[in-house]
Amino acid sequence: MFEAITYRNAIGPGPLIDIGALAEGLIFYGRVVIAANSATIEELLTRIPPFILLSLLRDGRLEIHYMEDHTGVSSDTLSNGRSVHGLIRFSSPAHIIEKVGPQKFRAAAGNTSQAKIGASQFTRLLNPLSHSGFDQESLLQTFSEGDTIQDAVKALIREVAPTFESPNDFRFKVERERNGQFSVDTNIDFSSLNKIYHRVVPPEHSTITEAYILALVQGAYLASFLAASLNTEIAVHPIEKAVQASAIDSVVRKYTQSQLQIERFADLTLSGGHAIREAVNSGAVPFASVVKLLDSADKFRHWLHQQPADANLVRAYYQETIKDSWIAKLPGKSMRWGIFTGIGLGIDALGAGGLGTATGVAVSAIDSFLADKLVGGWKPHQFVERDLKTLFNPVEKVGSGKG
Incomplete structure (x- = not known):
C-alpha cells in the first residue's frame, strides 16, 4: 500500500500541479514521481523554492521524469468542409532537457554562481521519458470500436457539463480514413455543450470540439501507460477518471461477452x-x-x-x-x-x-x-x-x- 505515485499536469484551468497533493504524496508514498514537460518544470520551480526542489531530487524523495516528446491530435479541414484528425507524437529541439533544465532553474533561482551550479545538478537529476512505447495505432483501433469510444465520450461529457442533455440516439463514431487519419461522425450539439462548459472553464482555456474530446480520451489512456512505464499509481483528474472507468468497463464487458460466447459455443460443440x-x-x-x-x-x-x-x-x-x-x-x-x-x-x-x-x-x-x-x-x-x-x-x- 502507498508504494509509489505519479503526478502530472492537471487538465482544467488553474495550477498545472497540485502542490498540496504532491506534499501529501511525499508524506504517504514511498516513491513520488512527476511526469513533466517544460511548463511543469516552470510551475514546480515557481511554487517550490528551487533549492528545496533540488534537495528533494538529490535525496531521492522525488523523481522528475521529463517528457522528451508529446502526444496530441492534429486536425485538418478538407475542401468539402469535413474535418479529419490524426493521433500524433511531436517534439521540439527547444524543449530538450539540456536546455529546459538550466533555463528554468536559473530563471527561478537567479543568475548567481550558486544558481548555475544548482541548475547543472538539477538538470542531471531529470530523467528522460518518451512515448515511444505508447501504441497510438492500437488506441486508434480502440477508438474505431463504437461502444468503447461512445461510452468514454458520454462519461467525459457528464463530467465536464453535467447538465448537458445528450440526444437519445447519442452518436460519436470514429471512422478510419486513408493515411492513418480518421473522421468523427457525431450528433453532439457543440454550441449548447460549450455554453454549459464555459460557465466553469473560460473559453481562453479550452473549447470542446471533436479534437479536444479525442485529446482528453487519449490523455486518459496515456495515464495508464505512464503508470505502467513508471511502475506507480497515478493521480488522475476526475475527467480522466470518468473516461478510464468507462473505457475499462467497456474492455471488461467486451472480454466477459467474448468469454460467454466461447463457453456457449464450447458447451454446444x-x-x-x-x-x-x-x-x-x-x-x-x-x-x-x-x-x-x-x-x-x-x-x-x-x-x-x-x-x-x-x-x-x-x-x-x-x-x-x-x-x-x-x-x-x-x-x-x-x-x-x-x-x-x-x-x-x-x-x-x-x-x-x-x-x-x-x-x-x-x-x-x-x-x-x-x-x-x-x-x-x-x-x-x-x-x-x-x-x-x-x-x-x-x-x-x-x-x-x-x-
Whole structure:
C-alpha cells in the first residue's frame, strides 16, 4: 500500500500541479514521481523554492521524469468542409532537457554562481521519458470500436457539463480514413455543450470540439501507460477518471461477452463450456497438441474475425454452416434445425425450445463425407467436427476392451 505515485499536469484551468497533493504524496508514498514537460518544470520551480526542489531530487524523495516528446491530435479541414484528425507524437529541439533544465532553474533561482551550479545538478537529476512505447495505432483501433469510444465520450461529457442533455440516439463514431487519419461522425450539439462548459472553464482555456474530446480520451489512456512505464499509481483528474472507468468497463464487458460466447459455443460443440481450458490445465491435452492445431484453425479464426462484434456465435455458426445449401431452402425452420442437429448441434442451445433434446445425434455417427455433401465447400463445422472435437472431445470406442 502507498508504494509509489505519479503526478502530472492537471487538465482544467488553474495550477498545472497540485502542490498540496504532491506534499501529501511525499508524506504517504514511498516513491513520488512527476511526469513533466517544460511548463511543469516552470510551475514546480515557481511554487517550490528551487533549492528545496533540488534537495528533494538529490535525496531521492522525488523523481522528475521529463517528457522528451508529446502526444496530441492534429486536425485538418478538407475542401468539402469535413474535418479529419490524426493521433500524433511531436517534439521540439527547444524543449530538450539540456536546455529546459538550466533555463528554468536559473530563471527561478537567479543568475548567481550558486544558481548555475544548482541548475547543472538539477538538470542531471531529470530523467528522460518518451512515448515511444505508447501504441497510438492500437488506441486508434480502440477508438474505431463504437461502444468503447461512445461510452468514454458520454462519461467525459457528464463530467465536464453535467447538465448537458445528450440526444437519445447519442452518436460519436470514429471512422478510419486513408493515411492513418480518421473522421468523427457525431450528433453532439457543440454550441449548447460549450455554453454549459464555459460557465466553469473560460473559453481562453479550452473549447470542446471533436479534437479536444479525442485529446482528453487519449490523455486518459496515456495515464495508464505512464503508470505502467513508471511502475506507480497515478493521480488522475476526475475527467480522466470518468473516461478510464468507462473505457475499462467497456474492455471488461467486451472480454466477459467474448468469454460467454466461447463457453456457449464450447458447451454446444464439445463436452462443456470450459472443455478446452480444463483439458489443457489438467494435462489431458498437452499444450504442444494445441499448437499443432493452430494451422488448421486459421480459416475458422478468420471466419470468427469476420463476425460482427454483437453476433451470437452459436447462431452465426449455424447460419454459416447451412448457407448456400439445400438445407437453407427447406420450408420450415424446425426442419432446418432438425437436419442441423444431425451434424452435431443441439437445437436447445440455439433457442428452439425442447425440439432438439430427442433428436440430437453426435456427429461421429454420421459419415463426414455426407456432412460435407450436406453443406458444400469449407464451413466452420469442418474444423470443429474434425479437428477441435477430435482433440478435446474424442469419441470413446465401444467394445474396444478385451473380451
